[in-house]
Structures are given as C-alpha cells and as structure tokens.
Amino acid sequence: MSKSDLPPAYEDALHSPRHGNYPPAPPYGLPAWGSSPQPPAYGPYPAQSSAHYPGQAGYPQGYPPAGMPYSIPLGMPTSNPVEDDGFQSGHVWESTSIRHAFIRKVYLVLAAQLIVTVSVVAVFTFVDEVRVFVIRNPALYWTSFVVYFVTYCILVCCKGPRRRFPWNFVLLALFTLAMSYMTGTISSYYDTKAVFITIGITATVCIVVTIFCFQTKVDFTSCGGLFCVLAIVVMVTGIITAIVLSFKYVPWLHMLYAAIGAVVYTLFLAYNTQLLIGNRELSLSPEEYVFGALSLYVDIVQIFIFLLQLVGVSSD
Incomplete structure (x- = not known):
C-alpha cells in the first residue's frame, strides 16, 4: 500500500475542500464554558397571502415546510373556539337576548289577560243586578264552561309558530273573555269579602312562585311524569266530589278538593314558569309566547277559583 492510499490527516481533512460544496462540519465536542449554542437562523419567508388556503402561497397543501413556525392567519377560526372563551360567544348572548324579549312579551300578554279578568270579576261581584241574574240563570254558568273548554282546545292545537297574528290573538281574546266570564259567575256565588281575600292570596302566591322559579336550581320541567299523576289525582278527586256533593253536601270534602286543586295548580304554575326561562x-320556543301566556293565565285563574272555594267554604 502506497502512502497516497492512506487517509489524510485530521487537520488536512478538516481544511480541505469537500465534494458537493457542502458547508464545513460543525466542531465536535461541547460548546465552551459560559457560551450557549445559537439557534439556527431561518431564511427569508416566502410571500404569504392574507389567508392560507391549500395550494396557495407556495406551500404544498397550504402548510409551511418543515422547520418553519406554523402560524394561523388572522380571520381564520381556531380548531376549537369553545375552549378559547369557555362558551360560544355570540350565540349565547344572542339566545339570551331573544329569551328575555320572549319573557317580556309573555308577561305583557298575561298582564292584559289578568286586567280583563279582574274587571269582569269586579262587575259580577259589585253589581247586584248582574249577580242576581247569573244566580237565577245557571245555564249561563254552564255555557261559559263549554266556551272555555272549546276555545282552550283550539288554542292548544294552534300554538305552532306558523299560525301567528291575527288568529292566535283572536282565539286568545275569546278564551280570555270566556275564562273571565266563568270566573265571574263563580265569584257571584261567594261573598265580596271572600273574593277580596282570595285575590290577595292568589297575587301573593303567584309572585312568590315566580321569584322562586327564577332563583332556584330545582328543575320542575324534568318532573313531567309527576305532573301527569297530579293532574289525574285532581281529575279523579273532582269526579268523586261532584258525585258525592250532588247527593249530600259535605263541607270537609269540598275543602279537601279545593286544597288539592290549589296545591297542584301552584306546582303547574312553577312548571310553566320554568318553561319560559330556557x-x-x-x-318553550320564542315563537310560542301566546301559548306561554295562556298556560300561566290558566294556572293563575285556577288557583284563584280553588282558593275562592276554600275561603268561601271556611267562611260559611
């Protein structure tokens, strides 16, 4: 083996030119004491557009080459926008504003209904001619029940969002007048003092239940089966009471039925109030404000009727 076949010395190989014009190899070993390795310098970035789409800005598939930092351009959403704020901003506030407007609309319609009902009850309570005429003609009382039931069924069937003004409001006005007339005829059989006491108790119960439903964490809407059972209990108790009282009047049975009805419809008021909260x-859908006002109105009037029977029986 000749001397030319031997590999070159380390110093000669380190300073000699390399094939392919590669840059010189980095020095071996650790860096000097007190110095830190410098990060590699990146070359100039290629021109980027305002949005990185596949096949644009010189990047294959819309991604920068290896070794370059990846950045999301302005205007593009992140992979999980919910994790940024903790909730979906925009949708939450929009739905909240719509729900608040829906609640205000429901209570405005309910206030108009209650004003009409209180006015009709006042006429049947304070005008002696109307009061005596209703007592002498019980057919008017039963007619109000029929009109109330038929109008209520029509309103429940037409509560969808496609059937709006004016038919819903026309039926709602007819139903309010029928319910007010029925309540007035019932009030004409009781003393004026009992009517005033019942109005005060009903207003207090409704305000307390409404405030409780808006503040509590108890979900009454998840107890649908319980409310179905309570409705059946009220119906069966009413049938038994009507049969027994038709033969002989039993005061304690009448008071028991009135107490059960008042408690059950108070729970119904809590249930229908929480349906509005959302x-x-x-x-309820924001389109069903007529049905929401109708449900609250029926609950309040039924509470008044049952409490009126309870107060009237106890006063007698």
Missing part, C-alpha cells in the same frame, strides 16, 4: 331541561 335554561332547564324543557323550554
């Missing part, structure tokens, strides 16, 4: 298991 943050429970079940909720």
Whole structure:
C-alpha cells in the first residue's frame, strides 16, 4: 500500500475542500464554558397571502415546510373556539337576548289577560243586578264552561309558530273573555269579602312562585311524569266530589278538593314558569309566547277559583 492510499490527516481533512460544496462540519465536542449554542437562523419567508388556503402561497397543501413556525392567519377560526372563551360567544348572548324579549312579551300578554279578568270579576261581584241574574240563570254558568273548554282546545292545537297574528290573538281574546266570564259567575256565588281575600292570596302566591322559579336550581320541567299523576289525582278527586256533593253536601270534602286543586295548580304554575326561562331541561320556543301566556293565565285563574272555594267554604 502506497502512502497516497492512506487517509489524510485530521487537520488536512478538516481544511480541505469537500465534494458537493457542502458547508464545513460543525466542531465536535461541547460548546465552551459560559457560551450557549445559537439557534439556527431561518431564511427569508416566502410571500404569504392574507389567508392560507391549500395550494396557495407556495406551500404544498397550504402548510409551511418543515422547520418553519406554523402560524394561523388572522380571520381564520381556531380548531376549537369553545375552549378559547369557555362558551360560544355570540350565540349565547344572542339566545339570551331573544329569551328575555320572549319573557317580556309573555308577561305583557298575561298582564292584559289578568286586567280583563279582574274587571269582569269586579262587575259580577259589585253589581247586584248582574249577580242576581247569573244566580237565577245557571245555564249561563254552564255555557261559559263549554266556551272555555272549546276555545282552550283550539288554542292548544294552534300554538305552532306558523299560525301567528291575527288568529292566535283572536282565539286568545275569546278564551280570555270566556275564562273571565266563568270566573265571574263563580265569584257571584261567594261573598265580596271572600273574593277580596282570595285575590290577595292568589297575587301573593303567584309572585312568590315566580321569584322562586327564577332563583332556584330545582328543575320542575324534568318532573313531567309527576305532573301527569297530579293532574289525574285532581281529575279523579273532582269526579268523586261532584258525585258525592250532588247527593249530600259535605263541607270537609269540598275543602279537601279545593286544597288539592290549589296545591297542584301552584306546582303547574312553577312548571310553566320554568318553561319560559330556557335554561332547564324543557323550554318553550320564542315563537310560542301566546301559548306561554295562556298556560300561566290558566294556572293563575285556577288557583284563584280553588282558593275562592276554600275561603268561601271556611267562611260559611
């Protein structure tokens, strides 16, 4: 083996030119004491457009080459926008504003209904001629029941969002007048003092239940089966009471039926109030404000009727 076949020395190989014009190899070993390795310098970035789409800005598939930092351009959403704020901003506030407007609309319609009902009850309570005429003609009383039931069924069937003004409001006005007339005829059989006491109790109960439903974490809308059972209990108790009282009047049975009805419809008021809030298991659509006002109105009037029977029987 000749001397030319031997490999070159380390110093000669380090300073000699390499094939392919590669840059010189980095020095071996650790960096000097007190110095830190410098990060590699990146070359100039290629021109980027305002949005990185596949096949644009010189990047294959819309991604920068290896070794370059990846950045999301302005205007593009992140992979999970919910994790940024903790909730979907925009949709939450929009739905909240719509729900608040829906609640205000429901209570405005309910206030108009209650004003009409209180006015009709006042006429049947304070005008002696109307009061005596209703007592002498019980057919008017039963007619109001029929009109109330038929109008209520029509309103329940037409509560969808496609059937709006004016038919819903016309039926709602007819139903309010029928319910007010029925309540007035019932009030004409009781003393004026009992009517005033019942109005005060009903107003207090409704205000307390409404405030409780807006503040509590108890979800009444998840107890649908319980409310069905309570409705059946009220119906069966009413049938038994009507049969027994038709043969002989039993005061304690009448008071028991009135107490059960008042308690059950108070729970119904809590259930229908939470349907308006929207943050429970079940909720009404913002388009169903007529049906929401109708449900609250029926509950309040039924509470008044049952409490009136309870107060009237106890006063007698």
